[in-house]
Amino acid sequence: MxxxxxxxxxxxxxxxxxxxxxxxxxxxxxxxxxxxxxxxxxxxxxxxxxxxxxxxxxxxxxxxxxxxxxxxxxxxxxxxxxxxxxxxxxxxxxxxxxxxxxxxxxxxxxxxxxxxxxxxxxxxxxxxxxxxxxxxxxxxxxxxxxxxxxxxxxNYDAPAPPDSESRHDENARGMLEQAADSLANRTLEELAALIKKSRHDRSPLQQKITVAGIPRDPAIVAYARRRAGYKCEVDNCAVVPFETANGLPFVEVHHILPLGKGGRDSVQNVACLCPAHHREVHHGKHMKAITNSLIQKRV
Missing domain, CATH: 3.10.590.10 (ph1033 like domains)
Structure with missing residues (x-):
């Protein structure tokens, strides 16, 4: 594009x-x-x-x-x-x-x-x-x-481009989560260095995974969670996250500017959200306010 x-x-x-x-x-x-x-x-x-x-x-x-x-x-x-x-x-x-x-x-x-x-x-x-x-x-x-x-x-009448936040490919998402979990013990500096590496310089479990037709980097998922301290980045969020199998609080990684609308899979364009706020930012009446708040955090 x-x-x-x-x-x-x-x-x-x-x-x-x-x-x-x-x-x-x-x-x-x-x-x-x-x-x-x-x-x-x-x-x-x-x-x-x-x-x-x-x-x-x-x-x-x-x-x-x-x-x-x-x-x-x-x-x-x-x-x-x-x-x-x-x-x-x-x-x-x-x-x-x-x-x-x-x-x-x-x-x-x-x-x-x-x-x-x-x-x-x-x-x-x-x-x-x-x-x-x-x-x-x-x-x-x-x-x-x-x-x-x-x-x-x-314009909801326009043909919507593929949006990885609204389409379902559970197998690929599971693989992405597994790869991100394998990087959970890395520091931000180590993850940033990994993100810069080419496909040929990564191990098989660190490769990008295609979800809904768009390559996703598990290192960016891991980076976003560690940067946020495994907390929802919506101001004053009161949702208590449950623990994952590896003992970490569960937060989802959201693309602030959707991938299907030209947003990039980059650390500047992702934020951690609890499942409730992740759904709200896609379907709720406060979606624009939440999006603007997340943009300000990354700026």
Whole structure:
């Protein structure tokens, strides 16, 4: 999966109005990047300043569902502003919204400027620009502050990508837990060194294990638990964990930014939760507050 920023100016396309009125698919003008974009790539939808300074920032995250191609005039909708006949000369990419910000709850440029990695990148510095590609590290930083600062609504009508936190592969999960348990006596320093090792430098029991189609590192599971002291990282959690067969308190390892939505299997993106809070962060009404609290801990 690649990551892109797609630029919009309000004088060309009424993005904010379209999202507010429930539009969840867009044909987006794509020229320079048309040979790089593939189905399944992630897109951050950025509105530039134009004549609406208050709406500058990221308003949605989308997934590419059809590669760039030329459109007929009839395929343009009423949110396109200007001479449509000129746009037929350019390719457009079909994208479907996965997450979007409530009206006036978007990720603002000022919040992005607090992240040195993004400050001088593309249109984030206030300069005019075009669609551009993000590195994996840049995309992770941008998605982190999106979830932290924007009033995010998930588009449940969108086809959900595989999410290792909601799919079941009990055999693989059991193997992952067994491998993590074998590392329970390692120090944080030893685990950090193991995480950096390649597959060829690890013993068979230390190898990554594929769960729901995504490789998981047992050393990261062990690291997260030792870092948290085998306690739930939700503030003021009163749940008393039971003891596992090896005599340690049981906590589950949660990916703060889901793997299926571009989050990484890394020590920066995991937290320990009791089973109750783990379910709540996926299904409860306080899921965003808990997620933001966990993001702050890792920051």
């Amino acid at each position: 690649r990551n892109f920023v797609f630029l919009n100016l309000p004088e060309s396309f009424r993005l904010v109005e379209a999202l507010a009125e429930g539009k969840r698919e867009f044909w987006w003008r794509t020229t320079r990047l048309k040979n790089e974009i593939e189905i399944g790539d992630r897109v951050f939808m950025w509105q530039g300043k134009g004549k609406e300074e208050q709406f500058r920032g990221v308003h949605a995250i989308a997934e590419v569902v059809e590669k760039p191609r030329k459109l007929d005039l009839a395929e343009f909708d009423g949110y396109w502003v200007g001479d449509k006949s000129k746009a037929t000369n350019d390719d457009h990419t079909l994208i479907k919204i996965l997450e979007y910000a409530r009206h006036k709850g978007h990720l603002r440029q000022g919040d992005i400027h607090n992240v040195p990695l993004l400050l001088r990148r593309g249109v984030f510095d206030g300069a005019q620009g075009v669609n551009f590609r993000l590195s994996e590290a840049e995309a992770e930083e941008l998605y982190t502050i999106w979830r932290l600062h924007a009033e995010v609504v998930e």
